[in-house]
Amino acid sequence: MAKKQISKSKHKNMQRWKKYKVEGGKAIPLGRFCPRCGPGYFLAEHKNRVTCGKCGYSEIKRSE
Numbered sequence: 001m002a003k004k005q006i007s008k009s010k011h012k013n014m015q016r017w018k019k020y021k022v023e024g025g026k027a028i029p030l031g032r033f034c035p036r037c038g039p040g041y042f043l044a045e046h047k048n049r050v051t052c053g054k055c056g057y058s059e060i061k062r063s064e
């Protein structure tokens with residue numbers, strides 16, 4: 001009997017790739033990077049603000 005491993009924790013990693021759009025074989029970032037941490041660290045989108053999960057930077061979104 002082969003052991004079947006079901007990993008539910010992989011879901012979180014998958015979300016990172018939602019932030020990229022693949023176009024012509026290139027990954028284009030869709031979100032904004034953290035101005036403190038630099039490229040590679042996306043700001044997490046919230047209802048009315050964006051935050052960085054690494055350094056805690058946050059920015060209020062302007063509603064137009």
Ligand SMILES: [Zn+2]
Pocket residue numbers: 034035036037038041052053054055056057
């Ligand atoms: Zn940051």
